Amino acid sequence: MKIKDLAGTNFPELSAQLKGNASEIDISGITADSRQVKPGDLFVAVAGTKANGSAYIADALSRGAAAVIAAKGSGLEAGASVFELSEPRRFLAQAAARLYGRQPETMVAVTGTAGKTSVASFTRQIWAHSGLSAAMIGTTGVTAPGRNDYGSLTTPDPVTLHKLLADLAEEGVTHAAMEASSHGLDQNRLDGVRLAAAAFTNLGRDHMDYHPTVEHYMASKMRLFGALLPKGSPAVIFADDQWSAEAIAAARKAGHDVRTVGRNGDFISLKRVEHFRHKQSAEVHVGDDIFEIHVPLAGDFQVANALVAAGLAMSTGIEAKAAFSALEKLQGASGRLELVGQTKDGALAYVDYAHKPDALENVLESVRPFTTGRVIVVFGCGGDRDKGKRPIMGEVAARLADVVIVTDDNPRSEIPEVIRSEIMAGAKGATEIADRAEAIRTAVGMLKAGDTLIVAGKGHEEGQTIGSVTLPFSDHAEVRKALGGL
Ligand SMILES: CC(=O)N[C@H]1[C@@H](OP(=O)(O)OP(=O)(O)OC[C@H]2O[C@@H](n3ccc(=O)[nH]c3=O)[C@H](O)[C@@H]2O)O[C@H](CO)[C@@H](O)[C@@H]1O[C@H](C)C(=O)N[C@@H](C)C(=O)N[C@H](CCC(=O)O)C(=O)O
Ligand SMILES: Nc1ncnc2c1ncn2[C@@H]1O[C@H](COP(=O)(O)OP(=O)(O)OP(=O)(O)O)[C@@H](O)[C@H]1O
Ligand SMILES: N[C@H](CCC[C@H](N)C(=O)O)C(=O)O
Numbered sequence: 001m002k003i004k005d006l007a008g009t010n011f012p013e014l015s016a017q018l019k020g021n022a023s024e025i026d027i028s029g030i031t032a033d034s035r036q037v038k039p040g041d042l043f044v045a046v047a048g049t050k051a052n053g054s055a056y057i058a059d060a061l062s063r064g065a066a067a068v069i070a071a072k073g074s075g076l077e078a079g080a081s082v083f084e085l086s087e088p089r090r091f092l093a094q095a096a097a098r099l100y101g102r103q104p105e106t107m108v109a110v111t112g113t114a115g116k117t118s119v120a121s122f123t124r125q126i127w128a129h130s131g132l133s134a135a136m137i138g139t140t141g142v143t144a145p146g147r148n149d150y151g152s153l154t155t156p157d158p159v160t161l162h163k164l165l166a167d168l169a170e171e172g173v174t175h176a177a178m179e180a181s182s183h184g185l186d187q188n189r190l191d192g193v194r195l196a197a198a199a200f201t202n203l204g205r206d207h208m209d210y211h212p213t214v215e216h217y218m219a220s221k222m223r224l225f226g227a228l229l230p231k232g233s234p235a236v237i238f239a240d241d242q243w244s245a246e247a248i249a250a251a252r253k254a255g256h257d258v259r260t261v262g263r264n265g266d267f268i269s270l271k272r273v274e275h276f277r278h279k280q281s282a283e284v285h286v287g288d289d290i291f292e293i294h295v296p297l298a299g300d301f302q303v304a305n306a307l308v309a310a311g312l313a314m315s316t317g318i319e320a321k322a323a324f325s326a327l328e329k330l331q332g333a334s335g336r337l338e339l340v341g342q343t344k345d346g347a348l349a350y351v352d353y354a355h356k357p358d359a360l361e362n363v364l365e366s367v368r369p370f371t372t373g374r375v376i377v378v379f380g381c382g383g384d385r386d387k388g389k390r391p392i393m394g395e396v397a398a399r400l401a402d403v404v405i406v407t408d409d410n411p412r413s414e415i416p417e418v419i420r421s422e423i424m425a426g427a428k429g430a431t432e433i434a435d436r437a438e439a440i441r442t443a444v445g446m447l448k449a450g451d452t453l454i455v456a457g458k459g460h461e462e463g464q465t466i467g468s469v470t471l472p473f474s475d476h477a478e479v480r481k482a483l484g485g486l
């Protein structure tokens with residue numbers, strides 16, 4: 001594709017620089033990583049958290065880059081094939097979308113601190129239940145007919161994303177639900193995606209290592225409504241969160257068709273809800289119609305996720321009746337309050353992905369009403385991530401569980417003892433066991449009739465990253481092993 005066509009009409013700034021033969025430069029691929037450049041590619045230099053792509057322009061050109069896009073004022077000698085733009089990341093996303101071309105016709109995205117993976121998964125399942133060829137893209141990877149690929153990022157980088165979307169469209173996928181992480185939104189990873197609807201679940205503490213303030217974190221999330229969702233499209237918003245009003249205001253300001261769900265919802269309004277250990281039941285109203293819904297999953301919070309997913313499905317052509325009947329067959333996303341096994345006495349062991357204070361609080365509160373004995377929790381916190389959440393999660397665990405074992409999550413480049421001691425600072429009375437497998441074995445060994453064990457923080461993850469090495473590790477496998485050894 002010619003560089004002038006990659007720019008389209010959205011980047012007059014580039015068009016103005018494409019003088020003479022420059023506009024005819026042929027581009028065969030696109031990348032933001034100089035190490036991946038192949039002859040004929042366009043290299044887009046972006047500033048990151050560790051490096052600045054501008055430092056690698058010479059590297060990219062030496063590998064045969066046909067042209068380079070860099071930030072304005074990067075101090076380069078703009079040559080025949082080096083162009084400067086004010087927003088290279090936005091260009092990268094939109095150019096990747098143009099280069100790869102196809103996307104599933106109906107795409108939706110969900111943001112929020114907790115529930116994104118669950119909502120994306122449920123939306124895919126509701127569509128599939130109606131016979132549509134549907135996919136989900138998120139923390140657990142890519143799920144589509146004939147595909148179950150393990151992923152690394154919640155929102156893939158734009159080049160990976162658009163290649164994937166083109167492949168999915170090629171495979172016949174017509175509907176796709178994706179997670180929009182705050183990093184992804186802030187870094188313009190989704191800027192080239194054509195959205196039919198978008199959703200917001202809730203906002204809690206997370207990623208304060210990356211976002212300077214909670215307001216910045218919320219503002220990144222609101223880019224989904226403010227910058228990405230085409231004006232007038234359905235914006236499905238969970239109405240019962242502390243930040244709902246702000247999300248509604250942002251979506252209204254952007255001119256969207258706001259559809260709220262929950263107790264305070266007017267699109268799907270939750271009238272009565274009953275929580276059981278392994279399922280949630282509710283009565284909901286949609287206009288004048290009344291529906292009984294049954295979600296066969298543990299965790300009070302799954303009602304909220306199910307309503308947001310139903311809202312997205314109903315905003316993309318599924319009848320309310322079909323959406324709600326699909327909920328009865330829902331499968332939970334892997335590692336989201338997932339029952340992994342039980343002892344001979346019937347004590348239950350769950351694996352959960354809570355790795356932020358609100359999520360941990362929700363999960364521990366969800367299992368309490370059905371626990372006649374003790375709630376035992378095993379968790380840690382990841383390294384190179386928000387440090388401020390550590391004592392808060394320690395406090396939440398100490399307050400809501402009877403037995404707290406603090407262990408390692410993914411220490412990454414940090415010293416594991418330091419991470420644990422920061423959690424322990426808030427976790428009065430907790431026990432520390434560094435080795436995660438041993439912590440799980442110890443907790444399982446304590447289980448008596450009526451107890452509930454929650455192993456939190458790693459959910460579906462299949463490895464543990466210590467330093468720069470990721471070793472195979474699965475909370476599911478360790479819990480099963482420990483239960484088997486009883
Ligand atoms: C903090 C963060 O979001 N980092 C992501 C970001 O990296 P970055 O832009 O900061 O990259 P950088 O290392 O500073 O380098 C800057 C640029 O120089 C380029 N470079 C670098 C070296 C070189 O030799 N040549 C070269 O061209 C790099 O390719 C990059 O384009 O863009 C990279 C490419 O897309 C991502 O791989 C990387 O994810 C890292 C691995 C990561 O851990 N990200 C996490 C925090 C993340 O994004 N999480 C969210 C949310 C999770 C959730 O709560 O659900 C997610 O969506 O997964
Ligand atoms: N609606 C919700 N409200 C509060 N907590 C929730 C909600 N949904 C899920 N959780 C908790 O958060 C954990 C992660 O859920 P899920 O993976 O669906 O969220 P996510 O937003 O995709 O998270 P991540 O940002 O880590 O990818 C669950 O294991 C559960 O502990
Ligand atoms: N997508 C999240 C997941 C964190 C999961 C937890 N196990 C950790 O390693 O901190 C992140 O990258 O921040």
Ligand SMILES: [Mg+2]
Pocket residue numbers: 116117138139140154179
């Ligand atoms: Mg997720």
